[in-house]
Amino acid sequence: MKILPQMDRPAFRPSKLDQKLLAYLRENAGKVPHMTISQLAEACGTGEATVTRFVKKMGYGSLQQFKVALAAELTENSRNFIINRDIDAHESALVTGRKLLEANVSTLERTLAALPEGLIENCAQKLLEARRIRFIGLGNSGFTARDSAYKFYRIGLESAGLDNSHDMFMMAALAGKGDVIVAVSQSGQSPELLQTLQLAHKQGAYCMLVTADGAAGQQEFIDACIIYEAKESLLETGSIKAKLAQFFVMDLLYTQVVKKMPEQALENKRRTAEAVRMLNGEE
Template sequence: MMGHYDPRTVGAQIRMKLPFLTPLEARVVDTITGRNDLDLTTALRQVSEDAGVSDAMVVKIAKKLGFNGFRDFREALVVYRQTDVASLHSEISPEDSSADIIRKVFQTSIQALEETMSIIDVSAFDRAATLLHGARQRDFYGVGGSAQIARDVAHKFLRIGLRAGVQDDPHMMLMSAALLGPEDVVVAFSHSGTTSNVIEAARLARQQGARVIAITNYATAPLSELADIALCSTAQGSPLLGENAAARIAQLNIMDAIFVAVAQRDLERAEAQLARTRNAVDNKRRR
């Protein structure tokens, strides 16, 4: 029976669980996903012998990845392969023309957006928008590339009259977290979900009674586990582009959607504040 999968979610589902497999399990998954001849008739025995493990081990890994068993996993992979989704992501080579490079880079981002949109938990998204709308103080934590996303969102919130503090220094994050209370919200950005500085500050914020929203690429990462709400991007890794580039685009879009949902909660006020902040900047432009 084919077709009950949304192919965009298959790659996402496997990628999100990969960091939590043992090295042996990850190698078995690589062996299975690397087969060009995989189809609906590929036997469990073929796969397990190829990977050098028992049949039971393959079934256990399929279940760990969130499938019912080997046949379910096999079917999901076949469906995924039949779509363009899997083939979009190809490595950059020395022979690539500029047009090839543009296509590959853009397609990687388009794919990250498509897949992320397909896995967004709408009720979690709603709760996050409600929390951010009603918060007294909004703290955004992130280091490196994640801090850039935090700044982008804080800038948008300020335009509609909602202040958000962006902290990208470990000590500043902790000091700010120590001052939060039950009416406050933290948005913690970490691609891996394992950035210790961000986790420490988010944990302290929780201890103060603040709510924590995690924005990460992995649903079962430590940051997601400690958060009240986790909103996940999903992006395939590429040695040259890295996961981060495509994940950043997806995370920016998640936060853009959150921003719109927050503004929608009180559209009249948002529009009035937008006019005020726009006027302040317009005056600057005319000189």
């Protein structure tokens, strides 16, 4: 009986202790073949007898047999699966497409479900009251920062998007009370980004972080943290689901702001659209 498929859908009714083992396996499958029974039990917070019963429920006579089978499955997976363990290198493009679509929809649903009540409203109010708004991000998150700045600028809010660390540091040095800095980061761990927020916060700016890592928002210089649900593997870096989650959060903030100023937002969009038409030589 295969082990990896059972991590999400075990062929037995798992107990609470079994669920601890399954959770550890999902996150650390590559470590288990090299662990002793006592090490595995300690890592999972269970007893050795529980580990023995668990491997038997999984269809194996001993932990050693379980570890050998798991190592073989992991080796086979490394040959057959790309991006993540849901995508098979030999499947058709349409099958892959359906899997990606389901993953993207799931990402948005989980992001929305995890948002605390009132967080978006409070952040949107800060943006409305801001003297200046600066969206910042590096790498793929820089695209989101620039796009967001453009959206808010079109409705009349003083905003700009920065994706260069030198520009970000200079902006932070000149920030002050009434400014709002919105940082976008998948990992939430970019040193340049965090240093920018720290400096801007010291100058009196209100700092928001949009990230997939909730722990990153616990820094004392981050006033508000909006967490989206989009974990990436190494080969998924810059994936559509991460971009979708970022854009979804930004669009939610933007829509909430527009709800507070519908007539002004519409008028500003009309005026900026007319300006663009003039640039193109249209009447």
